[in-house]
Amino acid sequence: MPGILMMNHSGPDAAAALRDGENKKRDHDGKLINGGWNDARRDTPAAGPVANGTLSKDAGPNGASMAVTAPAGPSQDQYSQLPPDIARIPTEAYNPLSTLLLRMSQECYNGLTDTLQNMADIPITQQTNGVVPNGLGSHNTANSQENAKANMQKKLLLMKFAQDQRAKFIKLLVLTEWGKKAAVDVSKLIDLYAWTKEQSAHMEAADYALESIRIHANDIKENNPDITTALEILSTGKASWMPSLDYIPPDPISSEQALKLLRYMNTSLSIRLNLHETLPRHLRNWRIQSGRATFIIDNELEFDVISFVEDTSDQWFFIDLRLLFSPAPTITVGSRFFIHLKDQADFHLREKGLSGLFDFLHNFVLTHKITVLRSQALGLVRSGWAGSLKVEPVHRELVVQYWTNRPGKKNWIEIGISNNKPKNGKVSWRGPPIPSLTARWFREGKEVKNANLSLDWKKLSMEQILKHIIARHTGDILRSTQESLTSKIAVHARLSETEPTDCTLEVNLGTQSNAMTLSVEPVTGSYILQPATALSARAEFSINQGREPAQIGNILTQTLAQTLWNLVQRSAQQLGWQPVARQSLNLQMVKAALKMDILQCALYWPRGWSPSWAFATVIDSSGESWWVLEIGATGNTIEYAEQIKLDRPGSSSLAINRDTLASLERVAIQLLSFRVTARQLEKEKKSCTLRYEFGQTRPSAELQQIARRWVLYLQTPDLLVTKPAEQPWLEPNIAITCEGLRAHGQNVWHIAAGRMVKAVAADMHKLMAASPQSSFSFSEDGRFRILLSTPFGQDILGELRARLRDVNRLRSFATTLQKRQMRLGSSSLQRVQFQYGPSPHTAAVNFSTEKEITVELSSNNPHYRVHKLLTEIANDRMPSLSTIDPSDASGLDRLCTTLILTRSLLKVLHEIEIRTPGNVRNPAIHVHSIFKYRLTYENPVCTFDIRLQPKDDKVYWLIEDDFRTRPMDMRPTPERGQGHRRLDSLMAKLKDLFSSKGEGWFGTRSGLVAELDGVPDALRRLDEVVLGCKMEGGYQAPPPLEQVAPSGNHGPPNGVQQVNQQARMLHQQQLQQQQGRPQQQAQPGHGQIRKQPQQNQRPQTQPNGRHLSASQQGRGGRPGQSNQDVIEID
Structure with missing residues (x-):
């Protein structure tokens, strides 16, 4: 229930006072009835003196009237004639304003707490104590600048919080002011809405009660009683005019006797049917069970008959009938229809036997099927097929016309009963034929011969029959349209025999996205073109004017060509491509350069391209094609043109969108990049090979190879400088692929792929598995890939040679570490970190510069004291160092x-x-x-x-x-x-x-x-x-030794x-x-x-081995x- 804000919190009646306001009830003379302007509530002691039920406008504080006389008020009869007041919504049902204020305050407090916490999380650099040189205080240091940024962030957080909360409280203020002014009107509107909902509920309850009374009254309805007979029987116990039958009830039969009797009856029926009855071929399907014989006619019915005596000349009696199609009614034994049907069936059994009963029931079922289909057709006319179907009443036949609003001749279907007699009147050895349901199809006023309509007569559905006929009709139209189109246009017809909505004709010109689907609306028969665009809407309107299939094909071709042009233009604009001015390169110049019959063409300069190259889109009758053009220095000549060949599975083309054009741009960049690299190799008098990279379309018995992209193959000896005695670590060829421009369009990505020899691949795989690289990948079989970035329009030879040198240096150093059982921590092409020793210490070697190797050690590493010496050793700048290990080659x-x-x-x-x-x-x-x-x-x-x-x-x-x-x-x-x-x-x-x-x-x-x-x-x-x-207390040197003067006695030295x-x-x-x-x-x-x-210990040997x-x-x-x-x- 909607509510309003109550602004008066002085008492429980404040809301009611505002709600009542001055709009009191008046009588037909316009006088107030429920009190004057300032009357108090009548159920409170605050009410003042009332004159004739009306309080004077000039009443004093004590209730005394200030007027001379009061106008005469309405009488009690007038009050009784008025309707009761509308029930008011109590004040407790409204949400008080205080609750909203409390919630807003709590939300504001929570937001302030979060803001302060976020401000505290911003780090501040601690200031150093003391005075810095030149008399500058700590506030002028670099730390102060960082703290100023942090303080600014804190202020921004606090100001944003204050601004958001201010906006919320302003909205609350506006809502409060509006509540003061609109409280009365909104309150009355809420009361009125509640009253109308209550009255609506009462009316629905009354309708439900009346319906329940009517339903229950049928159960207690009785026929007119026979009062005379009832009085006689109630008084005397019998009526003289009612005869007494005096039947002797039979003895009850036991279960064993009943089973024996049923078995006897089954035997008698079997003997009679096998020996004494001549059954036609359509009654050969029968069974005996529970004392009755059941005959089954597929998809139609099964009926039960019985014979009460053993005499084979006695007639059969009808027992039951069951219909074997749907929808079909259930025939209840004992119903009025069953009694009438039994009488007719027994009559035919008595007159014509089982064959007569079959003819009677068979014709009855066929007629009933037509009736069911007619009722279904009428139901379709009243539902979703309204205005497009017409059902004509014909005796024992059904005629349904479809597509009544379609221009041209009529189309209809006839369903009736055929006797199936041959035209020559001869009877087959199998016996006379039996009638059956048949259907004839008339399309555009002519009967379709040999239509072979396979209709389902077991599950009767007029809608399914219509869908089948319309699907056949739609398929013929689409097939004729397909034949009228040229062979260069890709056409795919999808037809269905049962669902007309599945019958479509997809016409494609060029790319797969430039396709139109032609279909026929099943109900109205109108043509539909999809997707729905402005062009397709005009074409659809033109086709629905009764066009022939040949005209429809021409309209589709023109629409597809225009759509393809619009797709290319839209995608190029989204990519930001600049079109080449038509004044410099017109259509005739492009035709002469490409030697093609061009319908439309467009030349663009993609982002990052130089004016000497252009990307061209050419549209002809076979679709679109893409070209790379080299423009002359004057800008009005084409010096070189090369088509970008797209070998797609099934000759399909790419969809025209931003991604496709971007991919085609990358392919064009591949051509440009490889051309530049090939020219540089020619200058160096070195060879290269440009090939297609082929891929398999899908796993199948016949593998179809298609070209994916171009690959430039280079010779490894042309890229690496090796020593004479050094064994090669790469295979002879390296494949280069271009991956397009980088994000900012300044550099071009390339990937160099090669393979290492088996002796090096295993160690390199372990190294790369431990430390994967972002610009270098390696597989277990020795294959590697290097990501290269070169400026647009420049060759890749310098960058490739530098990266291969880094890989070689990383490989050799990793082999050195493995040989000395040092553990590799992390590695890249520029830096290798490893650990050595039992309690491992960490060191790193940096190859970031080409000529200098830097050894990185932490200050806690024991080798840090010889850091410079280790760097000199790594760079081979210590020739005086003795060689301890003869295998040390670097x-x-x-x-x-x-x-x-x-x-x-x-x-x-x-x-x-x-x-x-x-x-x-x-x-x-x-x-x-x-x-x-x-x-x-x-x-x-x-x-x-x-x-x-x-x-x-x-x-x-x-x-x-x-x-x-x-x-x-x-x-x-x-x-x-x-x-x-x-x-x-x-x-x-x-x-x-x-x-x-x-x-x-x-x-x-x-x-x-x-x-x-x-x-x-x-x-x-x-x-x-x-x-x-x-x-202790410091070192005190002992007294020096005394010098002994030389003498003649040469004794032993001291x-x-x-x-x-x-x-x-x-x-x-x-x-x-x-x-x-x-x-x-x-x-x-x-x-x-x-x-x-x-x-390790040689206690009896000198260090020199003696x-x-x-x-x-x-x-x-x-x-x-x-x-x-x-x-x-x-």
């Missing part, structure tokens, strides 16, 4: 080898360095080269050199004590002073350390020798030993001289060994360089325990 190979060899060392150095934050001097780590480092301690003062040394099939990290191995003048600065002396405790602990061994390392007289995996433990032990001698002497000898031997023979090479594996498996004698072995069999030991390390 800088990337040497980079991976270096990462493996230095991983464990740099990791432990990183741990030692970050052990105490801020402590970078105890120890201080110095990088001399990629394989040489120095540890310098300042408390206590000592230095150690760490370098990589190959030996046989392995490499070792040598940790040397500079105090022991170097002469005094060659030591590092902290220990170079004259008479420098170490702490005794440090010397003792180092001596013990250098005499011990551990997992993967062992001590020598002057240091430690560690394998790749053992160097972390060795360095940690060394660091613990040195820091264990740390002096300890320092002995160490210096040993260091010099060791240094000289190293130099001799390096100059005398080349360094040993080894293969890396699991952090070590190996050629063949050997034992076995120690018993005199050279100290306690425990370890080297370095004798004063005469000299450790030689190559």
Whole structure:
């Protein structure tokens, strides 16, 4: 129920007061009846004094009349003559304004909360404290500019919220003001609407009640009673004038007796029908069941007969009849019709036997079928076929005329009963024929001979019969129209024998979208052209003026040609193509250049095209064709023309729309791009091949190959620069396809497709599966595709060569990573990220520039301290680097080898360095080269050199004590002073350390020798030993050694001289060994360089492989325990 806003909230009667207003009821004299202008409600004590039921307009505050006399009011009789007041809608049924205000306020509050939350989500850059240089405050920094943008976004959010809420409250204010003014009128209108709905419901209830009374009255209706007989029977119990029959009731029959009797009757009927009855051929279909014989006539009826005696000369008796067609009534046994039918059937059985009964029932059924069809035809005339059908009343025949409003001669169908007697009057050996229903079809006033109308006489439907006839008629019209069209036009006729709406003639000129469908409306017979356009509407009107099929074909051809032209023009305008001026290139010039009989043509400049090329659309009698024209410099000549051939399945053409024209533009761009590339190859005196790419239309027994697009084939040796000894990794040919202009029309997309050799394809597939690329795709069989972008009108050779170089570089580096068991993280043609080591560290190699390879490492990576050195190694700019692995053929190979060899060392150095934050001097780590480092301690003062040394099939990290191995003048600065002396405790602990061994390392007289995996433990032990001698309060150097004057007694040198002497000898031997023979090479594996498996620990062997004698072995069999030991390390 609609409601209005009540503005007065002072009391429950406020709404009623506004609603009543001044519109009181008046009598026929125009006087007020329900009180004066200011009367109060009569059911409240606030009502003042009333004079004759009317309150004076001048009444005072206490109800006293201010007028001299009051007019005489109406009498009580006048009140009783008026109708009752209309029921008013109570005030509680209206929605109060306060509810709307509360909801609006709550919505405003929720919106404000969301707005504040969105403002808080906008990030603000934190300002740094302090004053920036040049006296500029923090508000002038870059952060302040970012914060200004954020503040502006917040203000915009708040202003938008305020503006939206203001608009809502303005609407609420307008609604409130309108409610104050229109409350009275709208309230009365609502009351009146409720009253009318109530009266309508009452009237419907009254109609329903009257109908129910009429229906129930039929059940209680009785015939006129026989009062005389009723009184006599009620008083005496009998009536003398009613005879007594005195029948003796038969004995009841049991179930066994009934079954026995039925079986006996079945046997008697079977004997009679098989032996004593001569049945015609149409009564040979019968069965016996339940004591009766049932004869079946297909699609018509079945009837039951019975014989009560065994005498075969006795007549048959009719029992029941069932109709076998639809729609058919159900004949109820005992009904008036059945009684009449039984009498007639028994009469024919008595006079003519079973044949007579069949003739009687058969003619009855045929007549009834015609009656059913006539009633259905009349129903069609009254329904959807009104005005287009005419049913003529003929005895035992039905004549239905269709398409009554169609110009020309009449069309009708006749349905009647035919006796089927031959024209020569001869009777067949099968017996006389039986009558049947037949139909004749007259089209345009002439009977259609040999029509072979297959009508269904079992399921009678006049509508289906008409549809069948009209479908045949429509098919003949469309077939004649198809024959009148030229052979160049594509025509497809779809005909149906049962549904006229399925009979269509589709005519196509050129593209599939430029098609028109001609059909005939089944009811009226009017021609219909689809789709409905302005052109098709004019053509349809012309065809419906009684045109012949030949004229209809000419009209369709002209309409299709005009429609095709409009489609091309509309699609070109949507794409923004600029038409070429007809003044420069007219139709005659195009005809001369193309050598065709052109009906229409259009030349365009698509977006991004230069004025020297044009895209042309040519329309002739066979449809449309597409051309690429090269225009001369003057703009009024055509120097070159090439047709875009569209080999479509079944010679079908593309639909003309934006997508089609855009696709054709891409095909044209392919031609232009390949022409430019071919010209460049000719300049370089290199060959290429332009071919069609064929595809299969559909899976079938005969494969039909069609051209999809053009493909440019290039020779791989013409694109790649390979080294003489390098094996080819690509197959000889690369296929180039053009994918059209980019979105902005500046560049052209190309795709280069090739195939890698089998030796490279497997590794490359794993690489691409782990890291798919957006511009590079790879399949398992080695095929790859590269996306290229080149400027419009330029060749693709430079871009293609650059991308192939990137792929080759990525392939070779991925092979290097796999060989060294490094895990690939992500990769692209410009960047490869990988992980190495047990606790994996991440590194990346960037190939973005052509001549520079950049190594990317995070600051937490232990190799970050040698970042620059690794970059130099990757770019082959470190010729002094010794080759450890002979298989390293490039800088990337040497980079991976270096990462493996230095991983464990740099990791432990990183741990030692970050052990105490801020402590970078105890120890201080110095990088001399990629394989040489120095540890310098300042408390206590000592230095150690760490370098990589190959030996046989392995490499070792040598940790040397500079105090022991170097002469005094060659030591590092902290220990170079004259008479420098170490702490005794440090010397003792180092001596013990250098005499011990551990997992993967062992001590020598002057240091430690560690394998790749053992160097972390060795360095940690060394660091613990040195820091264990740390002096509290700072390092205090011990007193220097005293200088001993030379004397005649040449005794043994002191300890320092002995160490210096040993260091010099060791240094000289190293130099001799390096100059005398080349360094040993080894293969890396699991952090070590190996050629063949050997034992990791060699306690009785020197690092150079020589076995120690018993005199050279100290306690425990370890080297370095004798004063005469000299450790030689190559």
